[in-house]
Amino acid sequence: MLDVLKRRGEQNINQLAQLLGRDYKNVHTDIQTLHELGLVQKDKNGLVFVPWDEIETHFKLGLAA
Numbered sequence: 001m002l003d004v005l006k007r008r009g010e011q012n013i014n015q016l017a018q019l020l021g022r023d024y025k026n027v028h029t030d031i032q033t034l035h036e037l038g039l040v041q042k043d044k045n046g047l048v049f050v051p052w053d054e055i056e057t058h059f060k061l062g063l064a065a
Contacts, residue, residue: 001027005050006050010047010049012047012048014020016031
């Protein structure tokens with residue numbers, strides 16, 4: 001989803017669902033989560049887009065019991 005948004009540019013959720021061949025509701029839920037995480041942004045018209053070129057992640061691993 002992130003790759004498609006980066007390559008295709010701003011999309012509404014319906015367009016994105018069609019591009020991905022996925023259900024609108026599931027794409028909407030995924031976009032909400034990605035927006036909360038700061039991985040996608042919305043423009044003034046509500047179109048979603050990816051504002052970056054790279055992601056750097058850090059994971060904290062727990063100790064096994």
